[in-house]
Amino acid sequence: xxxxxxxxxxxxxxxxxxxxxxxxxxxxxxxxxxxxxxxxxxxxxxxxxxxxxxxxxxxxxxxxxxxxxxxxxxxxxxxxxxxxxxxxxxxxxxxxxxxxxxxxxxxxxxxxxxxxxxxxxxxxxxxxxxxxxxxxxxxxxxxxxxxxxxxxxxxxxxxxxxxxxxxxxxxxxxxxxxxxxxxxxxxxxxxxxxxxxxxxxxxxxxxxxxxxxxxxxxxxxxxxxxxxxxxxxxxxxxxxxxxxxxxxxxxxxxxxxxxxxxxxxxxxxxxxxxxxxxxxxxxxxxxxxxxxxxxxxxxxxxxxxxxxxxxxxxxxxxxxxxxxxxxxxxxxxxxxxxxxxxxxxxxx
Numbered sequence: 632x633x634x635x636x637x638x639x640x641x642x643x644x645x646x647x648x649x650x651x652x653x654x655x656x657x658x659x660x661x662x663x664x665x666x667x668x669x670x671x672x673x674x675x676x677x678x679x680x681x682x683x684x685x686x687x688x689x690x691x692x693x694x695x696x697x698x699x700x701x702x703x704x705x706x707x708x709x710x711x712x713x714x715x716x717x718x719x720x721x722x723x724x725x726x727x728x729x730x731x732x733x734x735x736x737x738x739x740x741x742x743x744x745x746x747x748x749x750x751x752x753x754x755x756x757x758x759x760x761x762x763x764x765x766x767x768x769x770x771x772x773x774x775x776x777x778x779x780x781x782x783x784x785x786x787x788x789x790x791x792x793x794x795x796x797x798x799x800x801x802x803x804x805x806x807x808x809x810x811x812x813x814x815x816x817x818x819x820x821x822x823x824x825x826x827x828x829x830x831x832x833x834x835x836x837x838x839x840x841x842x843x844x845x846x847x848x849x850x851x852x853x854x855x856x857x858x859x860x861x862x863x864x865x866x867x868x869x870x871x872x873x874x875x876x877x878x879x880x881x882x883x884x885x886x887x888x889x890x891x892x893x894x895x896x897x898x899x900x901x902x903x904x905x906x907x908x909x910x911x912x913x914x915x916x917x918x919x920x921x922x923x924x925x926x927x928x929x930x931x932x933x934x935x936x937x938x939x940x941x942x943x944x945x946x947x948x949x950x951x952x953x954x955x956x957x958x959x960x961x962x963x964x965x966x967x968x969x970x971x972x973x974x975x976x977x978x979x
Contacts (some may be wrong), residue, residue: 650898667939668969673719675710676968680961681721682878690948690956693928698826702728702930703789707957711965712872713940716885723945724868729823731927732953734809734861735786736908737874740882740900741808742792744892748899754846755780755789757903781907781925784837791847791854792863798853805861807927812874814886817864862927868945871933875941901935912952920963921972932958936971 642729646801667673685707708723743751780789795801795805810817838851847854866874877884878901892900892960904923909916916924922942924934930947942965946957966972 638921644846659778666935667713669718670717670719673702673711673969676965677711677719678754680964680968681707681709683964684957684961684970685722687957687960688948690950692930692947693949693953694831696823696827696928698820698823699929700946704948706930706945706947707815708868708945709942709961709965710868710872710944711940711942711969712869712876712885714876714880714885714938716874716876717940718869720869720872724943726945727818727820727865727867728928728929728931728945728947729820729862730809730866730871730931731862732786732866733871733925733927733931733933734782734864735770735789736900736904736925736933737809738786738793738805738861739789739903740812740878740896741805742789743896743899745794746792748895751780751789751792751807751899754792755785757906779903779907780909781903783834784841787834787838787854787858787965788841788847790858791841791849798857801857805857806864807838808891809864809874811887811889811891812877812884813866813870814873814884817870817915819860819868820863820865824860827859827863828856831855834840834858866931868931868943871931871945872941875933875935875943879935879937879939879941895974897937901937904935909954912954916959920966921974922962922966924962926954926958928953930955930958932962934962934966934971937973939971942966942969942971 670694692700692702692704706723706726708726710718710720710724711719779785793801793804795804835851835855838855841847844850873886877891878897882892882897883890901923904925905917907921908925922934922936924932926932930944931945933941933943935941942962944955944958946955946959948956950956
């Protein structure tokens with residue numbers, strides 16, 4: 632019998648999202664089709680969820696980026712934006728934080744819009760690595776190729792494909808595109824950017840490795856700076872919910888009415904988010920929550936119910952996989968209570 636090399640075997644780890652059977656009673660009818668519940672019910676469920684999880688003490692604030700280590704572990708915000716632009720928010724939903732890895736999904740959307748489905752799939756990939764988000768081994772085990780756009784290697788390769796002849800032109804494209812998803816111009820947190828640039832040795836190494844395999848043509852230093860800057864854009868939970876609602880509505884921002892990407896691009900992005908958005912815990916996420924999602928090391932999580940809207944959470948303490956502990960629990964709870972799970976449809 633042929634066995635895999637020892638270094639390819641993944642370590643065992645406990646289930647990331649253990650079931651909470653008390654959340655849904657046997658007679659509860661949850662649906663993923665149709666519309667969101669009425670506004671009063673949405674507000675009631677968001678309020679109940681905020682109170683249920685705001686005192687959770689599990690997890691730890693990310694400390695490998697000095698500027699992020701200063702976050703208050705008590706911060707917790709919830710926001711939901713419907714596909715037709717109605718907003719519901721509780722807690723610290725207007726508090727600004729750096730978008731970090733959540734930017735990967737939206738830059739991927741912009742690149743697919745420019746280059747097309749087939750080319751980006753061929754060059755970036757769509758499969759889960761089963762390894763941590765900043766893994767170098769994932770590149771080596773796959774012949775120098777990236778596996779998907781939502782881990783660091785794939786995101787750096789995706790950013791290298793952004794159109795523009797100069798670094799400034801490429802940055803302007805990213806900045807304008809992500810701002811269009813929100814419906815207003817986004818600001819840069821220069822302090823976070825500078826802090827990350829001093830500590831992003833691993834990402835620089837990933838970019839050089841990709842260059843050595845001929846997988847990126849842009850200078851590794853430039854693409855790393857570009858990627859780091861996109862991660863330093865400031866958003867709120869409300870902003871993230873609007874960005875997600877743009878994808879839920881087939882690429883049209885429900886706040887501004889601007890068509891940011893085509894419906895086919897939204898489909899591509901949501902598919903990749905469903906299978907890769909929570910890194911090596913993505914399978915557990917899809918099984919328990921049933922929505923495409925993307926997390927960031929600042930503590931944000933955005934999830935999308937296609938055709939309905941988007942739920943975003945913000946809470947800095949993270950689990951071992953780099954996902955917000957309160958955010959996971961709140962999202963799972965609301966997925967059940969608001970019928971957001973794509974796999975829970977019932978005939979009406």
